[in-house]
Amino acid sequence: MRKCILRIEGLTKIYGSTIAVVSVSFSLYQGEILGVVGESGSGKSTLVQSLYFDITPTFGKAYLNEEKKNIFELNSQEKRKLKNFDMGMVYQNPYLGLNFEITAGGNVAEKLLMADWRNYSHIRNRLTYLFEKTELPLNRMDDFPSTLSGGMQQRIQIAKALANNPKILFLDEPTSGLDLSVQARFLDLVKKIQQELRISMILVSHDLGVIRLLADRVLVMKDGRIIESGLTDQILEDPQSSYTQLLVNSML
Amino acid sequence: MENVVLEVKDLRKKFTLHLLEEKEIVGFQSVSFTLKRGEFLGIAGKSGSGKSSLIKCIYRTYLSTSGKIIFYPNGRNSVDLATCLDEEIIDLRYRKIGHVSQFFYAIPRVSCLDIVTQSLVQQGVNIDEAKKSAKNMLSCLLIPDKLFDAHPSTFSGGEKQRVNIARALVKEPELLLLDEPTASLDKVSRGTVLEEIFELKKKGTSAIGVFHDEKELRSFADKILVMGNEREIKVYENDNPR
Numbered sequence: 323m324r325k326c327i328l329r330i331e332g333l334t335k336i337y338g339s340t341i342a343v344v345s346v347s348f349s350l351y352q353g354e355i356l357g358v359v360g361e362s363g364s365g366k367s368t369l370v371q372s373l374y375f376d377i378t379p380t381f382g383k384a385y386l387n388e389e390k391k392n393i394f395e396l397n398s399q400e401k402r403k404l405k406n407f408d409m410g411m412v413y414q415n416p417y418l419g420l421n422f423e424i425t426a427g428g429n430v431a432e433k434l435l436m437a438d439w440r441n442y443s444h445i446r447n448r449l450t451y452l453f454e455k456t457e458l459p460l461n462r463m464d465d466f467p468s469t470l471s472g473g474m475q476q477r478i479q480i481a482k483a484l485a486n487n488p489k490i491l492f493l494d495e496p497t498s499g500l501d502l503s504v505q506a507r508f509l510d511l512v513k514k515i516q517q518e519l520r521i522s523m524i525l526v527s528h529d530l531g532v533i534r535l536l537a538d539r540v541l542v543m544k545d546g547r548i549i550e551s552g553l554t555d556q557i558l559e560d561p562q563s564s565y566t567q568l569l570v571n572s573m574l
Numbered sequence: 575m576e577n578v579v580l581e582v583k584d585l586r587k588k589f590t591l592h593l594l595e596e597k598e599i600v601g602f603q604s605v606s607f608t609l610k611r612g613e614f615l616g617i618a619g620k621s622g623s624g625k626s627s628l629i630k631c632i633y634r635t636y637l638s639t640s641g642k643i644i645f646y647p648n649g650r651n652s653v654d655l656a657t658c659l660d661e662e663i664i665d666l667r668y669r670k671i672g673h674v675s676q677f678f679y680a681i682p683r684v685s686c687l688d689i690v691t692q693s694l695v696q697q698g699v700n701i702d703e704a705k706k707s708a709k710n711m712l713s714c715l716l717i718p719d720k721l722f723d724a725h726p727s728t729f730s731g732g733e734k735q736r737v738n739i740a741r742a743l744v745k746e747p748e749l750l751l752l753d754e755p756t757a758s759l760d761k762v763s764r765g766t767v768l769e770e771i772f773e774l775k776k777k778g779t780s781a782i783g784v785f786h787d788e789k790e791l792r793s794f795a796d797k798i799l800v801m802g803n804e805r806e807i808k809v810y811e812n813d814n815p816r
């Protein structure tokens with residue numbers, strides 16, 4: 323059996339009188355892509371942003387690599403370290419994931435600097451590698467994100483996310499703002515990266531087509547809860563709950 | 575029990591359609607059988623009698639409603655495919671169980687050679703070796719070299735199906751599940767596919783296969799399971815297997 327990379331127990335997030343995520347538990351295994359589907363407002367983004375320490379959960383525990391320490395209880399320095407070394411995130415909105423005041427290359431370099439890279443030529447080499455890996459033209463490295471296409475902005479987010487060889491990559495609706503052909507190319511890139519680097523990923527999408535293409539397993543969320551989970555083909559061909567049946571029916 | 579590969583006990587499948595006023599549809603009623611190592615079980619029965627549903631329950635594309643599917647993989651503990659963790663199924667699919675579906679879903683933008691190669695890489699074979707075996711398998715199934723880099727969405731029905739078959743056979747799985755694998759093939763490639771399947775039998779693969787064609791079913795099966803209503807379901811030995 324594959325190793326458990328991340329285990330979540332009873333994750334809950336309450337904002338005043340709204341409950342965004344209710345008592346969510348699941349495991350993420352080595353090298354797999356775990357899909358999370360559900361309508362907007364179902365708590366998908368709150369879930370991944372909590373795991374990436376952008377949001378502080380109200381209750382819940384998370385464990386990395388079968389270790390005993392609940393990572394939500396780490397101090398802020400330890401959290402920052404995990405975030406920089408072990409995790410990467412691609413946000414739906416590039417304005418959340420990128421700094422538009424600095425160049426494309428600068429955005430990626432920033433993540434390297436946070437992980438204590440200091441040697442200029444090593445950083446330059448790493449940037450070249452990451453740009454090539456994410457199919458970004460090298461001659462756009464010194465351009466500002468605002469001058470790049472939506473697809474390129476998302477690829478810079480990936481390059482940045484991969485900078486320090488993370489063990490886990492979070493993708494929150496990474497293609498929802500893109501044209502279909504650009505979307506397809508981006509999804510192919512994600513697949514290639516997963517196959518070559520064996521990184522575990524959590525992919526949030528409201529689009530079952532995207533999930534079908536990439537995910538091994540799926541969690542279905544509604545009103546902040548996981549209402550169903552299973553192998554991707556099983557969720558698509560034999561959905562159990564009425565909500566998932568509706569979701570699958572409306573896909574075709 | 576040493577040479578038993580699969581034990582299906584009182585397995586049932588029923589679908590509940592929540593969107594159609596909780597309508598219930600029977601996939602199949604109580605099915606029980608035992609499959610020994612190297613044995614081939616053929617499945618017969620009318621259209622709608624639950625043949626595909628049974629194959630899908632064993633592969634876990636469908637969740638069984640009740641009953642057990644005990645799999646005894648080589649060198650591992652036995653596991654109930656009806657109830658074990660999804661993670662475990664993924665691992666077994668990668669390493670031990672091959673599946674040819676009745677209808678082929680071509681992964682967009684992946685070449686025919688890559689599809690078959692990937693199947694071996696998942697099993698842990700290194701990429702160069704995987705590529706070599708994949709080419710070999712495709713050639714055995716009469717896919718011309720010039721199609722290796724092409725994408726199956728442009729292939730004929732029969733070519734698509736042979737890629738689908740190659741992907742399952744190349745792994746030499748311990749358990750092979752076949753749902754009408756030869757339905758869209760011409761006579762020549764049918765023969766070739768069956769030959770390749772029997773090559774695996776010699777190496778110890780056990781298989782369960784649905785065949786529409788009576789003659790093909792008889793040439794494939796050691797035992798035959800007939801699907802139907804509760805009283806019609808039965809298993810019998812094939813008197814003159816191949």
Ligand SMILES: Nc1ncnc2c1ncn2[C@@H]1O[C@H](COP(=O)(O)OP(=O)(O)OP(=O)(O)O)[C@@H](O)[C@H]1O
Pocket residue numbers: 559560589599600601602619620621622623624625626627628
């Ligand atoms: N995903 C599903 N959801 C609801 N009902 C289903 C589903 N799959 C199969 N069924 C129903 O289960 C019954 C058995 O279907 P199944 O496809 O297993 O038959 P089959 O014996 O393979 O038929 P054929 O020979 O035509 O391929 C049918 O009534 C079918 O409508």
Ligand SMILES: [Mg+2]
Pocket residue numbers: 625626627676753
């Ligand atoms: Mg069928």
